[in-house]
Amino acid sequence: MSAHGLILAGTDGDRTWRLQDYVARGGYSALKKIIAEKTSQDAIIAELKTSVLRGRGGAGFPTGLKWSFMPRNFPGDKYLACNSDEGEPGTFKDRDILRFNPHSVIEGMAIAAYAMGATRGYNYIHGEIFEIYQRFEEALDEARAAGFVGQNILGSDFSFELFAHHGYGAYICGEETALLESIEGKKGQPRFKPPFPASYGLYGKPTTINNTETFASVPFILNMGGEGFLNLGKPNNGGTKLFSVSGHVNRPGNYEVTLGTPFAELLEMAGGMRGGRKLKAVIPGGSSAPVLPGDVMMDCTMDYDSISKAGSMLGSGAVIVMDETTCMVKALERLSYFYFEESCGQCTPCREGTGWLYRVVHRIEHGLGRPDDLDLLNSVTANIMGRTICALGDAASMPVQSFVKHFGAEFEYHIENKKCLVPPEVQRAGSQIYVSPSC
Amino acid sequence: MLSQESLQQIDREIAKYPADQKQSAVMAALRIAQVEKGWLSRETIEYVARYLEMPAIAAYEVASFYNMYDLEPVGRHKITVCTNLPCALSGGVHAADYVRQKLGIDFNETTPDGRFTLKEGECMGACGDAPVLLVNNHHMCSWMTTDKIDQLLADLDKK
Numbered sequence: 001m002s003a004h005g006l007i008l009a010g011t012d013g014d015r016t017w018r019l020q021d022y023v024a025r026g027g028y029s030a031l032k033k034i035i036a037e038k039t040s041q042d043a044i045i046a047e048l049k050t051s052v053l054r055g056r057g058g059a060g061f062p063t064g065l066k067w068s069f070m071p072r073n074f075p076g077d078k079y080l081a082c083n084s085d086e087g088e089p090g091t092f093k094d095r096d097i098l099r100f101n102p103h104s105v106i107e108g109m110a111i112a113a114y115a116m117g118a119t120r121g122y123n124y125i126h127g128e129i130f131e132i133y134q135r136f137e138e139a140l141d142e143a144r145a146a147g148f149v150g151q152n153i154l155g156s157d158f159s160f161e162l163f164a165h166h167g168y169g170a171y172i173c174g175e176e177t178a179l180l181e182s183i184e185g186k187k188g189q190p191r192f193k194p195p196f197p198a199s200y201g202l203y204g205k206p207t208t209i210n211n212t213e214t215f216a217s218v219p220f221i222l223n224m225g226g227e228g229f230l231n232l233g234k235p236n237n238g239g240t241k242l243f244s245v246s247g248h249v250n251r252p253g254n255y256e257v258t259l260g261t262p263f264a265e266l267l268e269m270a271g272g273m274r275g276g277r278k279l280k281a282v283i284p285g286g287s288s289a290p291v292l293p294g295d296v297m298m299d300c301t302m303d304y305d306s307i308s309k310a311g312s313m314l315g316s317g318a319v320i321v322m323d324e325t326t327c328m329v330k331a332l333e334r335l336s337y338f339y340f341e342e343s344c345g346q347c348t349p350c351r352e353g354t355g356w357l358y359r360v361v362h363r364i365e366h367g368l369g370r371p372d373d374l375d376l377l378n379s380v381t382a383n384i385m386g387r388t389i390c391a392l393g394d395a396a397s398m399p400v401q402s403f404v405k406h407f408g409a410e411f412e413y414h415i416e417n418k419k420c421l422v423p424p425e426v427q428r429a430g431s432q433i434y435v436s437p438s439c
Numbered sequence: 440m441l442s443q444e445s446l447q448q449i450d451r452e453i454a455k456y457p458a459d460q461k462q463s464a465v466m467a468a469l470r471i472a473q474v475e476k477g478w479l480s481r482e483t484i485e486y487v488a489r490y491l492e493m494p495a496i497a498a499y500e501v502a503s504f505y506n507m508y509d510l511e512p513v514g515r516h517k518i519t520v521c522t523n524l525p526c527a528l529s530g531g532v533h534a535a536d537y538v539r540q541k542l543g544i545d546f547n548e549t550t551p552d553g554r555f556t557l558k559e560g561e562c563m564g565a566c567g568d569a570p571v572l573l574v575n576n577h578h579m580c581s582w583m584t585t586d587k588i589d590q591l592l593a594d595l596d597k598k
Contacts, residue, residue: 077457086564087561087562087563087564088562089523089524089525089561089562089566090524090525090562090566091562091564091566092564092565092566092567092568094564095564095565120457122455126563126564127505127507127576128507128560128563128564128565128573128576128579129563129564129565129579130576130577130578130579131577131578131579163455163456164455165455165463165466165467166466166467166470167466167505168466168469168470168505168506168507168508169505169506169507169508169561170504170505170506171561171562182466183463184460184462184463185460185462185463185464185465185466185491185493185497185501186462186497186500186501187500187501187504188504188505203457203460244566244567245567246525246526246528246529246566246567246569247524247525247528247529248528248529252529252566252567252568252569253567254567287523287524287562318525318566320524320525320528320566321528322528326528331524334522334523334524334527335523335524338523338524338561338562341561342561344504431527431528431529431530431532431533432530432533433529433530433533433534433570433583433584433585434529434530434569435529435582435584
């Protein structure tokens with residue numbers, strides 16, 4: 001883990017997650033300031049807009065704009081939800097934020113609640129990280145006892161109740177409306193939009209959902225000013241971002257860098273390629289983002305616009321690095337299985353299509369591919385995309401389309417020769433159990 | 440049907456939600472029930488549903504939708520290994536093979552002595568820690584070399 005940047009700065013150590021440590025690092029000063037100065041809601045939202053903070057969960061939607069969608073004069077409860085349901089293969093940043101700096105998320109949510117007039121909030125935490133959920137509950141107890149959360153925060157007339165909700169194993173709950181269904185105690189199946197959560201959200205009330213890292217960035221933006229945050233990155237891509245680097249690098253882990261940092265520099269921070277091997281491909285934004293060939297990636301900078309121009313998405317900032325020992329058919333087979341397994345089953349094109357994609361990629365990988373299989377894959381993806389309630393169908397299709405587009409020759413070799421272009425023993429040697437000496 | 444301690448824990452969960460939204464606590468209540476019982480039988484799910492004043496079928500829908508609930512008995516220790524792509528690139532598949540060989544069972548099987556059940560997991564959100572094993576749903580083990588797997592299995596065997 002890198003201790004640079006904003007959110008991860010000063011978080012090297014066992015106790016950095018404690019309230020006392022967070023306050024010593026300047027924590028809760030932004031919340032104290034807006035309450036003492038009675039800062040207007042508009043001023044906070046304007047600051048967010050100036051910062052060009054874009055949603056860190058994957059979609060990159062401008063946060064200030066999202067906040068401005070919440071109705072002002074709604075009678076009754078308005079809700080906030082924090083999306084810590086991090087289960088997109090390659091993504092493991094929110095876990096570290098909650099592990100090392102949970103109070104930045106709590107402060108960010110309290111400020112958001114103040115700016116939008118929300119009265120209650122939930123942090124939805126990924127099922128598999130139960131120990132992190134327990135830690136967040138402890139951090140919440142600390143924040144409540146210190147008067148940063150609860151009734152009449154810091155003696156003001158602003159009240160905001162915040163709780164943690166623990167998931168139990170469903171990738172789809174990272175979709176914002178599925179997450180709301182899940183908090184309501186139901187199957188996590190996405191809702192039709194519109195109505196959008198800002199008008200009909202949790203329990204039918206106005207709700208704003210943001211990612212963990214997005215909320216964690218808010219106190220830093222108020223402290224340094226929107227302009228200061230924006231200037232850390234590049235135009236239209238404000239601030240710092242956590243990148244989860246996994247795969248064939250020497251030091252997998254989270255690295256917080258300013259947006260616009262060259263990919264080559266990020267790769268260097270992650271210790272470079274394992275065993276000095278050659279970079280083959282990178283998935284730059286989590287498993288749903290289209291894969292890019294290594295040489296294309298080496299010319300990119302890590303920000304929304306550069307990665308989008310190269311034909312992929314910055315997504316959640318999950319960078320999966322693959323070297324020359326990787327069989328691209330096998331890699332896609334694993335991802336396609338994931339989407340097949342995690343489709344919630346609500347929409348036919350996704351429920352049936354993800355299974356179809358997996359079975360075709362599986363048979364190609366196992367030497368049973370047919371000459372027209374690549375056309376079939378493209379046809380199935382075209383019939384899933386845009387025909388489902390949520391984005392999981394698109395997320396399952398984009399890897400297939402991009403793997404076939406950039407590495408089509410490897411798929412064709414598989415189909416023709418009934419074996420892999422990369423010899424099995426080379427593949428095995430390349431993906432042995434690897435634990436970085438720094439762990 | 441559930442112990443006083445479990446019910447107290449469930450009550451604490453219910454208190455997190457608006458008074459007319461008890462159903463919101465169903466995920467936590469099923470988790471707490473599973474920890475006490477080892478797995479979720481139909482009777483346990485129905486009991487939880489009654490406690491939360493919701494239809495049994497709605498609780499069953501939740502129990503069958505989220506994959507960390509066990510609707511069949513499992514061994515004393517359930518081990519889940521992530522083999523998704525990022526983990527696989529750092530040895531997730533090798534780690535899974537090693538555990539399989541060591542326990543002499545495949546995925547979704549339980550050792551004859553009832554001590555271990557092995558599952559193949561999807562993304563646990565900890566790809567930087569690969570290979571990753573999850574023990575009994577709640578304890579994550581990171582950077583699992585074969586030595587560390589040996590140690591873990593030996594420690595669990597004593598429990």
